[in-house]
Amino acid sequence: MEILKQRPSRNPKEVLTFVLLVSLSSVTLLTTLGVILSLVGDVVQFFRRVPLLEFLLAPEWTPLFAEPRYGIAPLIAGTFLVTAIALLVAIPLGLSLAIYLAEYASGSTRPRIKGTLELFEGIPTVVFGYFALLFVTPLLQWAIPDLNIFNPLSAGLVMGFAIIPYVSNVAADAMESVPRSIREAAYALGARPYEVALRVVFPAAISGIIAAIILATSRAIGETMIVAIAAGQRPTLTLDPRETIATMTSYIVQAATGDQPTGSTAFYALFAVGFTLFLLTLLLNILAQWVVERYRERYE
Amino acid sequence: MNRSLESPPQAFSTDPWKTRIDRAFARALLIPLAVSIGLLALLLGDTVYRSFSVQVVRADEGPGKTYPFGLSANEILRQELLARGYTEEEISSSLQDPTERRVLLLQNRVELMWNTQDGPFRYVVTGLRDERVEDFSLAEGLRRWNELKANLGEGERLVLNPWLDQSFLTRPPSRSPLTAGIGVAIWGTAWVLSLALLIAIPVGVGTAILLEEYLREGTLNRILEVNLRNLAGVPSIVYGLLGLALFVREFGLGPSILAAALTLGLLGIPVIVVTSREALRAVPESLRQAAFALGATRRQVVFRVVVPAALPGMVTGVILSAARLIGEAAPPLLVGAAAYVPFFPNGPMSEYTVVPVQIYLWVSMNIPEFSRVAAAGILVMLAMLSGLYLMALYLRNRFRREW
Amino acid sequence: MVSLELLKDHETVRSAPVTEAEALVDVRRLNLWYGKKQALYDISVRFPRNQITAIIGPSGCGKSTLLRSLNRMNDLVPGVRVEGEVLYEGVNIYDPRVDPVAVRRQIGMVFQKPNPFPKTIFENVAFGLRLMGFKGSELEDRVVEALKRAALWNEVQDRFRKESGLRLSGGQQQRLCIARAIAVEPPLLLMDEPTSALDPIATQAIEDLITGLKQHYTVVIVTHNMQQAARVSDRTLFMHLGVLVEEGPTELIFTKPKHPYTEAYITGRFG
Ligand SMILES: Nc1ncnc2c1ncn2[C@@H]1O[C@H](COP(=O)(O)OP(=O)(O)O)[C@@H](O)[C@H]1O
Ligand SMILES: [Mg+2]
Numbered sequence: 001m002e003i004l005k006q007r008p009s010r011n012p013k014e015v016l017t018f019v020l021l022v023s024l025s026s027v028t029l030l031t032t033l034g035v036i037l038s039l040v041g042d043v044v045q046f047f048r049r050v051p052l053l054e055f056l057l058a059p060e061w062t063p064l065f066a067e068p069r070y071g072i073a074p075l076i077a078g079t080f081l082v083t084a085i086a087l088l089v090a091i092p093l094g095l096s097l098a099i100y101l102a103e104y105a106s107g108s109t110r111p112r113i114k115g116t117l118e119l120f121e122g123i124p125t126v127v128f129g130y131f132a133l134l135f136v137t138p139l140l141q142w143a144i145p146d147l148n149i150f151n152p153l154s155a156g157l158v159m160g161f162a163i164i165p166y167v168s169n170v171a172a173d174a175m176e177s178v179p180r181s182i183r184e185a186a187y188a189l190g191a192r193p194y195e196v197a198l199r200v201v202f203p204a205a206i207s208g209i210i211a212a213i214i215l216a217t218s219r220a221i222g223e224t225m226i227v228a229i230a231a232g233q234r235p236t237l238t239l240d241p242r243e244t245i246a247t248m249t250s251y252i253v254q255a256a257t258g259d260q261p262t263g264s265t266a267f268y269a270l271f272a273v274g275f276t277l278f279l280l281t282l283l284l285n286i287l288a289q290w291v292v293e294r295y296r297e298r299y300e
Numbered sequence: 301m302n303r304s305l306e307s308p309p310q311a312f313s314t315d316p317w318k319t320r321i322d323r324a325f326a327r328a329l330l331i332p333l334a335v336s337i338g339l340l341a342l343l344l345g346d347t348v349y350r351s352f353s354v355q356v357v358r359a360d361e362g363p364g365k366t367y368p369f370g371l372s373a374n375e376i377l378r379q380e381l382l383a384r385g386y387t388e389e390e391i392s393s394s395l396q397d398p399t400e401r402r403v404l405l406l407q408n409r410v411e412l413m414w415n416t417q418d419g420p421f422r423y424v425v426t427g428l429r430d431e432r433v434e435d436f437s438l439a440e441g442l443r444r445w446n447e448l449k450a451n452l453g454e455g456e457r458l459v460l461n462p463w464l465d466q467s468f469l470t471r472p473p474s475r476s477p478l479t480a481g482i483g484v485a486i487w488g489t490a491w492v493l494s495l496a497l498l499i500a501i502p503v504g505v506g507t508a509i510l511l512e513e514y515l516r517e518g519t520l521n522r523i524l525e526v527n528l529r530n531l532a533g534v535p536s537i538v539y540g541l542l543g544l545a546l547f548v549r550e551f552g553l554g555p556s557i558l559a560a561a562l563t564l565g566l567l568g569i570p571v572i573v574v575t576s577r578e579a580l581r582a583v584p585e586s587l588r589q590a591a592f593a594l595g596a597t598r599r600q601v602v603f604r605v606v607v608p609a610a611l612p613g614m615v616t617g618v619i620l621s622a623a624r625l626i627g628e629a630a631p632p633l634l635v636g637a638a639a640y641v642p643f644f645p646n647g648p649m650s651e652y653t654v655v656p657v658q659i660y661l662w663v664s665m666n667i668p669e670f671s672r673v674a675a676a677g678i679l680v681m682l683a684m685l686s687g688l689y690l691m692a693l694y695l696r697n698r699f700r701r702e703w
Numbered sequence: 704m705v706s707l708e709l710l711k712d713h714e715t716v717r718s719a720p721v722t723e724a725e726a727l728v729d730v731r732r733l734n735l736w737y738g739k740k741q742a743l744y745d746i747s748v749r750f751p752r753n754q755i756t757a758i759i760g761p762s763g764c765g766k767s768t769l770l771r772s773l774n775r776m777n778d779l780v781p782g783v784r785v786e787g788e789v790l791y792e793g794v795n796i797y798d799p800r801v802d803p804v805a806v807r808r809q810i811g812m813v814f815q816k817p818n819p820f821p822k823t824i825f826e827n828v829a830f831g832l833r834l835m836g837f838k839g840s841e842l843e844d845r846v847v848e849a850l851k852r853a854a855l856w857n858e859v860q861d862r863f864r865k866e867s868g869l870r871l872s873g874g875q876q877q878r879l880c881i882a883r884a885i886a887v888e889p890p891l892l893l894m895d896e897p898t899s900a901l902d903p904i905a906t907q908a909i910e911d912l913i914t915g916l917k918q919h920y921t922v923v924i925v926t927h928n929m930q931q932a933a934r935v936s937d938r939t940l941f942m943h944l945g946v947l948v949e950e951g952p953t954e955l956i957f958t959k960p961k962h963p964y965t966e967a968y969i970t971g972r973f974g
Contacts, residue, residue, distance in 0.1 A: 017599045017602075017603075021506050024510070025503070025507035028507055028531060028570075028573070029524070031542075032527050034566075035534065035542050038545035039541060039542075039545070093331075096331065096332050097329070099329055100326075100333070107781075123340075123627070124626070126627070126663070127347075129663065130659070131347075133663065135342070135343070135346050161335075164336060182820055184779070184818065185820065186820070186830070188776060189811075189812075189834060190804050190807040190808030190831065190834055192321075197325075218533055222536070224535070224629070224630040225630060225656075228630075229663055229664060249630070252540075253537070253634075256540070256633065256634045257638040270541070271541060274537070274541040277535060277537070278535075285529070318804070
């Protein structure tokens, strides 16, 4: 019969469409490849000139000095400091909101709260940086007199608010996916709403909650404009939140907007820092996915 | 405290402490929301407040006059130039020539001030070399208005300056805060965003269609999924480095609109994939089945039935990702938007700057008046974003379908 | 097929009615609405102490709703409205002064699908006890006791502290849920189709368990399996469209149903 001979996979239009879609989507793969290749080339250049040990162990990051030092430690310390402060804000606030969203918000308030959070997420981080530098820092200086104008404290605090949605959305999703039957079991045993939330739902969703925190950490580490504006651009090996510091991201901004001749060691250093940042955030993202997979509760 | 298990049913009474804890807990959970909303209000309020100031400005030339509301820009310029000592002929000849008139307007900004030493809502002409004598916050300036007015010197004027006004929107940047505008940056953003979407939409939507309609499982699906998930987590500044290394240097595009658009386009892809997939997934399976049952091929099912049904959701997603790209400062900063660009872009290879980068540059100048210019810039950017969000919201509600 | 008219006045046919003295729970003219939709009509019935009462009826007739009215679980559904009284030991649990949480602590419940917490077996059973303030060795003793009564002890005694409740088989999970419910020694135990998600062998084990529970507890069990109602219960309630059509000793209901609807259902002509 004629009809049976028409194999759909042979139809040229069908094949063409499929090929087109595959080639479009291959751009996403090429992007990853591009990120890695473009960084790696310059990173190799960098490590031809600066020994890895110096990069890892030297206590100073001063590419533009007459005798430049290329120790990543101050940038890591600065990044760590800002991230820690941000998480100190974002974790308690974000998780409270997540619990409210998952356990208390009624069907009509939930989308409204989520909408408000989306709004927060949609505010460009330059705006938060501006707010940190011009509003929060003066306020803090009034309380802490020897606070630098550029300081990780105010940048971290504001960043903490900026990443609340990342914590609360993912954590709320995790808690909402705990089956209703489990909550009912707890209520039937005479648990109060807060006991259900804290003793049953929260622990049951713990893998998703941890993943939310890891993802927020990754966001905080990669966040650029708030720190570039408010935390300063002076690499300092310190954990004192009153000092001016530089993070990996703020250093990249500083170096890229300054005039470093292409091909200089300082120029390649930019990519070494960028690659470190890339690896760190990638590892955190993979870790988050692994935690979710590994520790997910499998209900019926 | 062990409550006896055999207690009589009278024990159904409420434990007041627990009830109180319960209520307090529910309220405490809302504190972060209240704080966040408060902070947002503070941020907005502060920005708006900072975008006004009271200034004493000394005119470089001319008498520092103000002009009544209702005059045309031409007429104001004419009077101002007359006051500076030009002759009628000189003035009317330069006002008639379009090019000269544009240059005149660029060099002398005609602005409506909310208040001046001569009364509310009057025009002033601000020249490129006009000098600020003093700049006060709104509260202080208004408090000391009369004192300042009494002490005005020769050629000085006192104005309540709304930094965000019509001419701010159209002017190029400037080294003087008084004449700095965001026009060039707005055009830069428009150019970069449109070209970026030109890349991100086909790739993002195509990938979404491939993943949802053609390859719901299998190796390629897994590779694409994992890759997308990781791409979504890459900090935007790393995309900036990619753009710098690949597009600016390797492809030799230089610090151009095209380089920025390519960079932001790649950055926008993961968001569009996620939102488009959601839209496709919301199309019920029964619709596909119905189309298949009528003898449609997969391509026909996808492009004639599924994609049209998912279109409103996809468009909403594209708008939201556009909103995200508009606010990105780090990638364009790295691909060359940092330079001082006094000219409007005229093609994909133009030098450019974009709104968030312009704001960053103004903030980081660390000069009080530039922070006011930055505040005005932020208000412009937030207005653009609000517009996009409202559009998305409208589409979402207008085309919401109950399957 | 019998006409719907017969249900109109909501009059329940009763055989060998339970006296007020025998009743642990006394439901009086209970009406319940989910939003605008009425789900229970004027239900009056008594549940005798230390007996097993089964509720049967076609799906959607309000069996679960009635059951969940007995421990105020329906309060958790937004838009629920209840009229009438449920007297438990003579106290109306819908009295505004009564705290629904306190009610649920005295009345245990087992659900249709096993729903263990994602915690260890031990912590599952200990949950209710901890809420009531039990600690230390007393807590442990009661957990073990409950596992024994739920006939799960032999199977889990070597691993109950470490293993997650979710790792058990379906039947074991349901017995774990029963252990969890009875650990706090509730005088009344409510079960909503506790075996409908289980295979016949697991069902058999649970049924044996339920029969044994009678000594200590009063049990109300919803089932749409009529053999099960016949096997385990002392009394049976038949519901239809939110109305309690007939109630009486199980034997009578199954051998000499008085109401035509009951007869139709028992003999499998609808439902
Ligand atoms: N949460 C609820 N919201 C609205 N209606 C409900 C809800 N639960 C049950 N109902 C309705 O109440 C009626 C009785 O339901 P249910 O008690 O679950 O029946 P059964 O357990 O006998 O199958 C049904 O018509 C059902 O649709
Ligand atoms: Mg039911």
